[in-house]
Each structure stands twice: as structure tokens, then as C-alpha cells.
Amino acid sequence: MFDTLTDRLGGILDRLTRRGALTEADVSEAMREVRRALLEADVALEVVRSFVDRVKERAVGVEVVKSVTPGQMVVKIVHDELVAMLGADAQPISLAAAAPVPILMVGLQGSGKTTSTAKIARRLSTRDKRKVLMASLDTRRPAAMEQLATLGRQTEVATLPIVPGQTALQIARRAMEAGRLGGYDVVLLDTAGRTTLDEALMAEVVEVKKATNPHEVLLVADALTGQDAVTTARAFDQAVGVTGIVLTRVDGDGRGGAALSMRAVTGKPIKLVGVGERFDAVEDFDPARIANRILGMGDVVSLVEKA
């Protein structure tokens, strides 16, 4: 992920750093290219616009320090704004609530909710030594519940017994009850995929949220997503109040625009990234590291920081 962006931004900014003086026109021209690079990397238009505006604004009034070139200053500004857009600190999933802590997984069809549920459950149980229960509230997709049950066996995490005919809401209540009675630390609630235009299904997930009062509502989203990322992120956030984002398929060569966009429009942190299909293919999301990777200009940034 982010490879295209790294190549393009690297080239643009590299040219900038080689110049001595920078005119306003130079900066404008570079920002036009940055804008294109971001759009081609699937970053949402509104996010690109505000990003470029912020960089321009700061770059124009930039104070010159002797030891660095104006171009290097601009690189630093782009870097800082990128970090600001991605969120400064890594934010792990929080379990700071009374047990059993409910975590609700939501998202579009096929985004990776069930797989991510299993990945998180596995991590919490093996690494953090928590007692975890997973429950599938997906009453719609064929074999969705069997999928989670199979993943439960593979990850050695308990799953709520399947009771055919129950609604998502009934299953959610049963899961919380089982969580309490069974002395579980965490209850992960996997839901059916839904488009945000589906009013009945959006109402269903709101009901589930009301009934279970989840400590985390994680939006699971595909890193290959294009410009729709903002629409979807916003709609889920407005309906259910997302607390964090799980970005899947980061192992693909997607351009990563969705990551930047969703974080920017919701202000909600990306908490985890999926980097494969297996249950151990999950990583923390470290915004600073990602920003460095995207720009690939860590040297320049630290040079300016030291100056």
C-alpha cells in the first residue's frame, strides 16, 4: 500500500528540495502536482483540497532557517500535515470498561468484518490473555455463522452457539448474557455487511448498539476502496458513532487513499490493519511510521527538526 503515492510525492518534493529560492509560483506548481498524486491515489477530493490548502497556507509564510532550504521546509510541512491527517499517535483497541466489554464490528458487505473479528479475538486471547467470546449477528449471508464458528475453532476462541431463527438483536442480547454468565472479558459482535442506503439494516445495527452499549464500534473498511470511502465512513459514523477503523487488505497494492480519507472525515483513528487472510495477519497502525513511509523523506524531516 501507498507505493504509488510514495513514488509520486517523492519525485515532486525531491525536485523542490533541490532548488535554492522558492517563489510562490513554485510552491503552487508543486501543490498542483501533489493534488493530482493524492487524487490518483484515491484520496477523497474534499480531503485533498483541504490538505493542499493547509500546506500552501503554511508554506507561503514559512520562516527561513539558515541551515535548511525552503524546499526542505516545504517537505517538513507536507510531512506534518500528513501526520496530522493520519492522527499523531497509534491508538490501540480500548478495553477500559466493565467486563464483558462489548465490541461491535460494522461495515459494508465483504469488507472483512468476520475475518477481522477472528483476528482481534485471537490477539486479545493469546497476547493479552483475555477471555473472549465471538458472536455472529449475521442472519443474512449464507453460512456466515458457520464461517465465524470455523474461525473460532481455528483460533481457539469461544463462539456463541448458533440458534437458528433469532434476529440480530436477539443474538446480541444472548451474547451479552452469555458473556456475563461465562465470565468473559470481551464479547466481539460480528454483524452482517450492509450498505448505508439500506434503512432497515442501518436501523438494525442502531438497535444492536442501543441494546449492547459497545465500548468500541469498529468500522471495517477495505483499503482498495476509492472515493466512496468518505461517504461510507461518514454514514456509518453518523448512524452508529464509530470509535475506530480497521483497515483490511493492506497487503494489496491499493493506493491507500481510503485510509487517509476515512481518518480525515471522521476524525476517528485507524486502530488496526489487516495484512492477509490468516488470523495472525493483523498489525497496529502507526500514523507517524506510515507518514514516513509515504514520504520516504525521513532524512529531510529530521534535518529540519534539528535545525
Place this chain on the structure above:
Amino acid sequence: AKTSDQLTRGITDLFTKEKFDAATLDELEDLLIQSDLGLAAAERITAAVGRARHARQLDGESVRAIVAQEVAKTLAPVAIPLDPPESARPAVILVVGVNGSGKTTTIGKLAETYRTAGMKIVLAAGDTFRAAAVEQLAVWAERAGAIFISKETGADAAALAYEAYAKARAENADLLIIDTAGRLQNKAGLMAELEKIVRVLKKFDAEAPHASLLVLDATTGQNALGQVEAFGKVAGVTGLVMTKLDGTARGGILVAVAEKYRLPVHFIGVGEGVDDLEPFDADDFARALVGLPRVEKDYSF
């Protein structure tokens, strides 16, 4: 609610303004980019609107009509129905794509479509990897009244394809549809596995698979171009299906794909039900993209 609200509103707002200048066109281009059309297609269409503006007064409505027309012009040549060859028994359709794009569901819908047309169908559970992928396709086979063949999870997918072909032939089936595990196109090992499935099928029938369908998710951005390229190479993709057009995404990337690869687009998915598959119609797609109402037509195929 099947309209691209952003684009619709965007264009209307844009062209009710007093001044129509280069900045207006720039903004139109932005709006098109916002629909995943990609820079090249967005530039071309914007230029077309720019030319039209010299000829006549334009408002939001007419700009949308011009955009729709331009998009339809690109897509009309690739709007081609999928007719499995009658001479091949069985005709083989291989279904490929990245994870979660909608392959298995589309197969269920395809089975229903062709069964309704009177064909005898075998569905093969070639996704031997993902948890409960076999069970998922089994449910669809049941729904669509198709014969179902599977092996245990972890089995070799090419071996399953081999057995499925033999079974379909023994059953004298008209159509064999093979599901495959989702895979990202940058994973060489998984792509090689797909190549092997194709090789095995060709041992039976040099023409097989008679269709190799790439299933694209409408929410996908520029990555779809890479998908078409890579799956085209290893699986000889002959046509596309775009799924999830019932959501907020309008599938604008299809315009970029059509311009670059000129591959047939056969169907669109508009829901999770067995009947939620429609033939691809360039005009409808283009109009939906810019938020114009669909012109009612009679679908019989």
C-alpha cells in the same frame, strides 16, 4: 435513493452559478474524479462539456446529460450479454477476483439466471481455502437448483476443478460454474494457483474456460485497473461483473477500465438476493452515475 447525490448536487450547484469559466470546468473535472473515473476519463469528459458550452447555454441538467452521454459512449461497446456456447458440454465459466468482491454470491445469481433459461447447471466450490466458503456456495446451489460439487477445505483447487468437469460431463450438464478463492493480484503464489486451474480445464477442452469472469466491487478505486491487468494475464479474463451497485458507490472506475481494456461487461449486482443480477446497460449505468433517472426498459434475455 439510487442517485449519486454528490455528483448530482455538485453539478447542479456548479452550473447554476452566474459565471461559466475555466474554473467551472476544473470543478466539473473534480466532481468526475470524485466518482472514481480517474484523471484521464475525467479530463476527456470535461473537455467535451467545454466544447458544448460554446454551442449553447448549459445548465446543470444539460451538463449531466452530456456527461452521461460521454460515459455511455465509452461503455456501450462493452455492454455485451454473456451467452455460454451451446456447442460445449459443459460450457465452463470460471469466476475470479479479489477477496470479498462478490464472486460466490454472483455465481448463485448466475446459476439462477441460466437455470431459468432452461440450463442444467453444476456449481463447483473451488474456494477450498476460506472458512465456510464451501457451505456458502452449497446454500446458493440449493437456492438455484444446481448440482453441487466440493472437496474438503484445504484440498487442491485444481483437483476440484478437474473432478467438477468430469462430474458435469457425466451429468450431461450445460454449464459448469467454478468458484475460486479471493486473492489479491499482487500475490504471485495465489495467482499461479489460478493459472493451474485454467491449465487443468484445458486438458478436457482446449476452449475452456469458455468465460472467465472477473468480479469487481463497485466501491473499488484505481486498484481495479491492476486487477483487470493481473487477472487478465493469469486467468484470461473474458468479461466483467460489477457488484454492489445498490450501495452509495457508483462504480465510476468501470469507465476507466472500459477505456483501457475494452473488456465486455456482462452483469451488475444490485443486492444480495438471488434475483439481484441485471444485464449491464451502458445508458442506465451512465445515467445513474450522474444521478439522472433511469429510462424504463423491458429486460428480457
